Amino acid sequence: MSNVSTEIKPTSFLSFKELKKSLFTAVWFMILTLPIMVIKVNTIENTVEWHWNRMVFVGLLIFFGSWGWRYLLARREMGPRPRKAESERKRFNLTAILMERKQVRTPTIIILAVMVIVFPFISSMYQTNIMITALNYIILGLGLNIVIGLGGMLHLGYIAFYAVGAYSYALLNYHFGVSFWLALPIGAGLSAIFGILLAIPVLRLRGDYLAIVTLGFGEIVRIILENWNDFSFGPSGIANIPRPGLFGIDFSLPQVTTFIYFIMIGLVVFTIFLMIRLENSRLGRAWVAMREDEVASRAMGIDIRKNKLTAFSLGAVWAGMAGVVFASKTTFINPASFTIWESVMVLSIVVLGGMGSIIGIIIAALIMILLPEYLRAFSEFRMLLFGFLLVAMMVFRPGGLVPAKRKVYTFPQEEAGNE
Amino acid sequence: MSESNCILDTRALTMDFGGLRAVDAMNLKVCEGEIVALIGPNGAGKTTFFNCVTGMLKPSLGTIVITMPDGQEKEIQGKRPNVVTNYGLARTFQNIRLFQNLTVLENVMIGRHTRMKAGILGAVLRNKATKEEEERVIYESYEYLKKLHLEQHVNELAKNLPYGAQRRLEIARAMATEPFLLLLDEPAAGMNPQETRELDNLIVKIRDTEKITILLIEHDMNLVMSLSERIYVMDYGKLIAQGTPEEIKHHPEVIKAYLGEEVDA
Amino acid sequence: MDLTYFFELLLGGLTRGSIYALLALGYTMVYGIIQLINFAHGEIYMIGAFTALIVIGVLTFTGMNGIAIILIAIVVAMVFSTGYGFTMEKLAYKPLRRAPRLSALISAIGMSMFLQNYVLLAQTPDFLPFPNLLPKIARLEQAESLMNSSQFTILVTTAGVMIILTFLIKFTKIGKAMRATSQDKTMAMLSGININKVISFTFVVGSATAALGGVLISSHTGQINYYIGFIAGIKAFVAAVLGGIGSIPGAVLGSLVLGWTESFGTGYISSDYEDVFAFIFLIAILIFKPSGILGKTSAGDKV
Numbered sequence: 001m002s003n004v005s006t007e008i009k010p011t012s013f014l015s016f017k018e019l020k021k022s023l024f025t026a027v028w029f030m031i032l033t034l035p036i037m038v039i040k041v042n043t044i045e046n047t048v049e050w051h052w053n054r055m056v057f058v059g060l061l062i063f064f065g066s067w068g069w070r071y072l073l074a075r076r077e078m079g080p081r082p083r084k085a086e087s088e089r090k091r092f093n094l095t096a097i098l099m100e101r102k103q104v105r106t107p108t109i110i111i112l113a114v115m116v117i118v119f120p121f122i123s124s125m126y127q128t129n130i131m132i133t134a135l136n137y138i139i140l141g142l143g144l145n146i147v148i149g150l151g152g153m154l155h156l157g158y159i160a161f162y163a164v165g166a167y168s169y170a171l172l173n174y175h176f177g178v179s180f181w182l183a184l185p186i187g188a189g190l191s192a193i194f195g196i197l198l199a200i201p202v203l204r205l206r207g208d209y210l211a212i213v214t215l216g217f218g219e220i221v222r223i224i225l226e227n228w229n230d231f232s233f234g235p236s237g238i239a240n241i242p243r244p245g246l247f248g249i250d251f252s253l254p255q256v257t258t259f260i261y262f263i264m265i266g267l268v269v270f271t272i273f274l275m276i277r278l279e280n281s282r283l284g285r286a287w288v289a290m291r292e293d294e295v296a297s298r299a300m301g302i303d304i305r306k307n308k309l310t311a312f313s314l315g316a317v318w319a320g321m322a323g324v325v326f327a328s329k330t331t332f333i334n335p336a337s338f339t340i341w342e343s344v345m346v347l348s349i350v351v352l353g354g355m356g357s358i359i360g361i362i363i364a365a366l367i368m369i370l371l372p373e374y375l376r377a378f379s380e381f382r383m384l385l386f387g388f389l390l391v392a393m394m395v396f397r398p399g400g401l402v403p404a405k406r407k408v409y410t411f412p413q414e415e416a417g418n419e
Numbered sequence: 420m421s422e423s424n425c426i427l428d429t430r431a432l433t434m435d436f437g438g439l440r441a442v443d444a445m446n447l448k449v450c451e452g453e454i455v456a457l458i459g460p461n462g463a464g465k466t467t468f469f470n471c472v473t474g475m476l477k478p479s480l481g482t483i484v485i486t487m488p489d490g491q492e493k494e495i496q497g498k499r500p501n502v503v504t505n506y507g508l509a510r511t512f513q514n515i516r517l518f519q520n521l522t523v524l525e526n527v528m529i530g531r532h533t534r535m536k537a538g539i540l541g542a543v544l545r546n547k548a549t550k551e552e553e554e555r556v557i558y559e560s561y562e563y564l565k566k567l568h569l570e571q572h573v574n575e576l577a578k579n580l581p582y583g584a585q586r587r588l589e590i591a592r593a594m595a596t597e598p599f600l601l602l603l604d605e606p607a608a609g610m611n612p613q614e615t616r617e618l619d620n621l622i623v624k625i626r627d628t629e630k631i632t633i634l635l636i637e638h639d640m641n642l643v644m645s646l647s648e649r650i651y652v653m654d655y656g657k658l659i660a661q662g663t664p665e666e667i668k669h670h671p672e673v674i675k676a677y678l679g680e681e682v683d684a
Numbered sequence: 685m686d687l688t689y690f691f692e693l694l695l696g697g698l699t700r701g702s703i704y705a706l707l708a709l710g711y712t713m714v715y716g717i718i719q720l721i722n723f724a725h726g727e728i729y730m731i732g733a734f735t736a737l738i739v740i741g742v743l744t745f746t747g748m749n750g751i752a753i754i755l756i757a758i759v760v761a762m763v764f765s766t767g768y769g770f771t772m773e774k775l776a777y778k779p780l781r782r783a784p785r786l787s788a789l790i791s792a793i794g795m796s797m798f799l800q801n802y803v804l805l806a807q808t809p810d811f812l813p814f815p816n817l818l819p820k821i822a823r824l825e826q827a828e829s830l831m832n833s834s835q836f837t838i839l840v841t842t843a844g845v846m847i848i849l850t851f852l853i854k855f856t857k858i859g860k861a862m863r864a865t866s867q868d869k870t871m872a873m874l875s876g877i878n879i880n881k882v883i884s885f886t887f888v889v890g891s892a893t894a895a896l897g898g899v900l901i902s903s904h905t906g907q908i909n910y911y912i913g914f915i916a917g918i919k920a921f922v923a924a925v926l927g928g929i930g931s932i933p934g935a936v937l938g939s940l941v942l943g944w945t946e947s948f949g950t951g952y953i954s955s956d957y958e959d960v961f962a963f964i965f966l967i968a969i970l971i972f973k974p975s976g977i978l979g980k981t982s983a984g985d986k987v
Contacts, residue, residue: 281549282532282535285521285528296517407525
């Protein structure tokens with residue numbers, strides 16, 4: 001690849017050759033998707049429907065889509081832009097401006113805080129509920145981030161810990177009348193124990209085996225919950241789980257929703273606070289080192305086993321807490337809420353936001369939960385789109401929407417010389 | 420070079436991979452304050468030997484004895500790498516293995532890992548001790564960077580460094596673990612002659628000012644001959660010669676093993 | 685112990701194993717060449733089954749003979765699945781060949797999710813009955829409880845595919861290129877092997893066998909939906925790992941072992957926990973013999 005500094009312009013892709021390529025790709029996809037998109041058989045009533053309009057739709061979508069795809073690929077092949085452009089971009093980086101400059105940062109945080117506090121009072125209960133769900137996914141995303149974003153281990157059974165948290169509260173409350181506030185730490189603790197139980201067998205596994213084993217673990221937990229009727233009440237689940245209380249005050253339904261909202265906000269703030277601390281600590285660095293190069297980090301004296309155990313169990317703690325809140329919010333849980341696709345959903349949030357990036361994950365969770373809620377037409381296609389997004393993000397922007405930034409340290413000696 | 424201050428002593432160290440004997444009954448000694456080179460043709464088993472000593476591989480046979488600066492003797496064969504590093508052996512890698520997406524400073528800070536104490540609670544609570552430790556480590560790491568002339572790159576990502584600087588960063592990172600013995604696996608590979616000369620001075624400086632003993636694998640004969648005090652030569656997993664650079668240069672076995680490769684300085 | 689029941693389970697496990705084998709082959713070949721767990725491989729199998737069902741649905745109106753219909757359906761399903769496999773590799777995996785493994789894995793999961801929902805939206809979220817048009821063998825009908833015709837067809841087909849594949853890899857030029865690529869990509873490239881072609885070919889062969897498996901198993905079980913590929917795919921992967929990933933005989937052996945484990949597990953213990961047996965078995969294997977039954981022990985991480 002020659003090192004030309006000129007940028008590839010989208011317009012340079014308007015040549016006849018590119019047009020032909022797009023046309024060819026479009027025709028290829030039209031043929032490929034012909035049976036599944038166009039023909040719909042119903043073997044029960046023995047009818048066949050033909051949807052030729054869909055073929056036209058596929059053709060048009062792929063024609064323009066493939067053009068964009070090739071443009072992005074070519075841009076990627078150019079490699080990172082030269083240094084100068086990068087430093088210039090830094091100046092326009094919104095998060096950098098917001099977080100690094102004190103005089104901007106403080107007002108931003110205050111405005112955000114006010115918005116967050118006012119939100120449940122100016123919006124309907126329905127909207128508050130959606131926001132609670134989004135906040136729950138933020139916690140899940142940040143928890144999974146410890147394992148994937150920092151530790152570099154592809155964990156596909158994360159939702160099992162969410163289930164552990166939810167069932168801990170539901171069952172402890174059902175049998176012993178344990179309150180929400182007591183269940184929160186118990187659920188978190190039990191999840192951590194499950195995290196360690198899972199981590200012990202997988203300590204020695206390579207990355208891709210780890211993915212399958214964690215996936216298997218998640219499925220095992222779900223199948224057990226589904227079939228062990230005496231313990232978990234099977235597929236019918238557990239109903240009438242009490243919402244959280246506060247010193248015996250009787251809340252009305254909207255009030256308790258607002259209350260849960262604030263509990264969630266509290267948990268999110270607490271999580272963010274801890275994550276920032278963990279990230280730039282001895283432990284956090286050891287996780288990232290393990291993600292970057294396991295062999296080298298062992299040579300640096302890092303105990304990989306201990307590291308993986310802490311990552312798995314700490315990650316599980318957050319899933320456990322989120323699970324307890326989930327159970328208390330919906331007042332009903334059953335195994336159907338804890339499928340592998342929930343795990344993949346949380347994974348998508350982490351990947352989309354940017355592995356290791358706290359702000360990115362928060363933004364991604366909000367987008368991925370709120371967007372389908374408010375764009376109903378879109379919600380039908382959301383899993384399809386998330387799947388596509390996972391592929392596209394990996395190909396074009398592996399760092400996510402807001403790529404994680406390494407901490408910059410300043411030293412008195414170099415301040416004069418450096419920017 | 421008396422027996423008493425020998426800090427690394429491998430006895431009949433052997434490593435088998437299935438039917439292949441990659442390292443065959445290697446006896447090698449390194450004494451305090453020495454610079455020792457381990458040379459040999461490609462595939463002679465040098466890196467495998469390093470991997471056994473640093474715990475990356477579990478040797479099939481033989482013992483590895485180290486004498487720590489406090490005089491304590493330890494058998495370390497089969498011990499995990501992090502334990503070995505903890506004892507005071509550090510290494511670099513033939514094909515650079517930096518933490519690519521971390522900054523230069525962070526790479527060195529990770530090297531300080533074993534010499535730090537903070538655990539989860541410390542990280543979360545960030546109490547006074549943790550804070551002080553963190554500040555100290557940042558300062559110390561910066562000092563290591565200065566020693567290897569890397570301070571101008573302090574906040575750059577490791578992957579963006581020029582090649583020679585990456586090699587030096589690996590050394591800085593290894594030094595940050597406070598080793599008494601540093602194992603360098605082809606530190607000059609891919610460097611230009613001027614960089615190699617600088618590296619030569621640097622290694623001597625590390626030995627003299629930091630009091631770190633050095634064992635290195637190297638293909639650059641100029642560097643080996645000017646730098647090392649003693650040389651071990653391996654071929655097909657076996658030790659075929661040892662001695663001073665002068666002796667090695669004229670050793671018939673060595674000349675045969677290298678067959679045409681220039682051995683003179 | 686009831687001996688007939690035992691033999692029923694034994695043969696049932698054999699059929700199960702043969703089906704897993706058809707899928708596990710694709711996993712093991714792809715893994716052997718590019719060291720990627722192709723999570724979407726099960727989806728190719730599902731798409732094969734759906735394509736076949738669509739072809740059957742359309743052809744039934746022509747009043748064609750059942751055997752002819754199923755043969756055409758199999759061929760069409762294989763052709764289209766091959767197209768999907770080929771396209772998938774070009775889109776989701778080829779651009780990530782030099783990226784960290786984690787990226788390719790995430791991309792594979794995304795692909796799997798995409799294909800599932802694509803079929804769900806384009807077709808139906810419900811189960812559809814799948815007609816059994818596989819040839820009936822009169823003699824077997826009498827011993828129905830031990831082995832029926834479709835089980836027999838599955839066994840014979842799997843054995844045939846195994847033989848063809850082994851031949852392909854051992855004796856043909858492309859097979860040699862595949863083996864060379866799996867050993868050392870750079871060296872293979874230097875000796876003039878077109879890596880892209882080899883990888884595409886691997887995906888094509890894997891997808892074709894998956895589609896064949898899809899049609900056979902669906903005829904056997906009698907129903908399909910968009911989700912059948914995922915669990916079957918995961919289990920086939922378990923089988924591939926069990927046998928030693930990258931090894932073709934290993935994939936077959938692993939599949940049979942897994943088939944029997946499930947068959948006896950569900951037969952003698954409980955049918956509710958069918959999938960749990962597979963996963964616990966996998967975890968046990970990975971802990972005690974990570975290289976699988978026939979896997980090669982690697983010479984350790986090259987440092």
